[in-house]
Amino acid sequence: MPRVRVEYGGSWAADVVERGIGIPPLDIPPVLSPVLSVDGRVEPDATAWLAEVHARTGGTRTAASHAESLQRFAAFLLERNTTLRGALNRHIVDYVRHRTVDAATRVAGATWQRDRTAIKQFYEWLRDTHGIALPITLDTVPTFRGPVASMREGRGVPVDCAAGTPLEPPQIPELLAAARRPGPGGMNLAGARDAAFIGLGLACGARADTLAHLTIYELPDPALPGDLVEMYLPGAVSKSRREVRLLAFRQHLEPVYGYLKAARPLLLRDWRPEDPIRIAQPPVPGCREVFDTAGNRLRFDTMTAGERQRLLTPGGEPAMLFLSARNGAPLSYRAAEELTSDASRLAEAHARARGAWFPHVHTHDLRHTYATHLAALYMLGIPGRDPAAARCRPDARAAVRMAATGLGHVDAAVTAGYVRQAGRMCRHYGVEDFLGRIEEGQ
Incomplete structure (x- = not known):
């Protein structure tokens, strides 16, 4: 288990907690912003800053992205027997080299720019709130928006210069094998789902929000021939908000078809949405729309994330492709994002x-x-x-x-x-x- 972790709060089942501790739990709202922990203890500076970022940005992905950047940086510092507050400029310089130069650990330039932004903003916050001296060097740089303070360390790394982010072909089976992580009794249901999620991402290149909200009816027909098969990604649950037609890698879809046949039926539980939309009958292969039992036409391209979570098959089961191993509900976007990591x-x-x-x-x-x-x-x-x-x-x-x-x-x-x-x-x-x-x- 990694020593530095990003933790997320969430709601709990009060009756389960009461059975476990013998008394009703207090009605305390869960922490929604990311929490950074080191060796099981909350890292107070990073956690306080992330809470502020979460509140300032209205709960967008920004706080989670910054948390992941600080997690990697804090783990790097921990290996050098220091902490976020104890970092010196030489540690910053070493980390820049670690992420942008060293062949074994360098990442895409865009990934480094995200890390650099998080590090700069965190240390500026630490200076302003606690009077801690900056371990980074700030320069005033002119931009079209006017002069801005820019972190000198790691500046000028082109966004597309650093190799390492795309997996090499032999690394793909390693990642899928790690995702499956079979247990002592054989198949791990969550592991089979995670391998399917990763396989689908490799097959079509969809973003996490799209993958998390696809239904079982939007996969290419497994009977289609060829190494590359046609696939459509819906617009309503994608960043571009437009439908994309693409060629998907047939081989990488195999874990998805295997999951549909073996693991997904076992993940189904008694979970049902509060306001279900029941499909009248499955669509014919290649059709990108369905009708509900009230006669309403639902197009996959325009169906929102909320509608997809309410969608039930003619048999009354969730139509979403990826399900929670805990209760059979549609897998949340936040949980889906963590699978690959x-x-x-x-x-x-x-x-x-x-x-x-x-x-x-x-x-x-x-x-x-x-x-x-x-x-x-x-x-x-x-x-x-x-x-x-x-x-x-x-x-x-x-x-x-x-x-x-x-x-x-x-x-x-x-x-x-x-x-x-x-x-x-x-x-x-x-x-x-x-x-x-x-x-x-x-």
């Missing part, structure tokens, strides 16, 4: 035990992996039935266009950094590797 930590531990290295990855890195591998395939030339793929030649511009379409990027220039990484991967791997035709454990 948790599996990554296990993969990292397994790698360390055998003297190897595994990168720490988040759900968004599955998206980077999808884009990079799809771009690499278009550079190498994809064999298959898709007409566009059949006509493809090793062309970086075609790779950019295809990966940008799959990711839902309006501007293909956003994807250019992935394509440069794809070019480097093409020197080490072939078509079979990118299509997922490698044995787990290799």
Whole structure:
């Protein structure tokens, strides 16, 4: 278990708590902002700052993102026998090198910029609230919004310069094996679900909020032939708010189909939404809409997250793809975001035990992996039935266009950094590797 953790509060079942402690629990609202703990104890400075960020931003993802950045930085400092408050400038400089230069631990430039922002703002808060001297150097930098204070350490790292975020093809089976984490009695239901979640992210590159809200009716038909199959991502639960049609990796969908057949039926419980929407009958394959029992037409592209959570199959079960192992309810977005990181930590531990290295990855890195591998395939030339793929030649511009379409990027220039990484991967791997035709454990 990692020594530095991000904890999240939440509601509890009062009757269960009462049975456990023998008295009714106090009606105290749960802590909603992230809490940073070190060796099981709350880290007070980081936790207080995160609570302030959570309140200031209205409970957006900003506080959670900053918490993850501080978690990584605090773990780095702990290995050097110091704390967030005890960090010196040399620790900051070492961490910049650790995250942006060292081959085994460097990350994408965008990831580093998020970490740098969190570190800067945290130490500014610590200075203003507790009078702690800054371990960072602030420069006044002119911008189009006027002069701003900018942290000198780690400035100037291009967003797309640092390699390491997209998974290499042989690393994918390692991550999936760590996610499955079979228990002593055989199949781990939550592990099978987590592997399916990661597999779907690798297959289509969807963001965490989209993956968490997909229904069982939106997966490609498992009978479809080919290494790449057509898939639609709905707009109402995606950042771009527009439907995306893309090519999904057929091989990476296998954990999803296996989860649907074996683990998901066992995860179903008696949970039901308060105001259910019952589907009259399952849609025909390829149809992107359903009708409820009242005759209302529901389009998958425009169905909101709330409507999806209320959606029941004709048999009265939740239609959401990913379910909680605790009560069979639809998996929350917050819980879904943690799945990849948790599996990554296990993969990292397994790698360390055998003297190897595994990168720490988040759900968004599955998206980077999808884009990079799809771009690499278009550079190498994809064999298959898709007409566009059949006509493809090793062309970086075609790779950019295809990966940008799959990711839902309006501007293909956003994807250019992935394509440069794809070019480097093409020197080490072939078509079979990118299509997922490698044995787990290799």
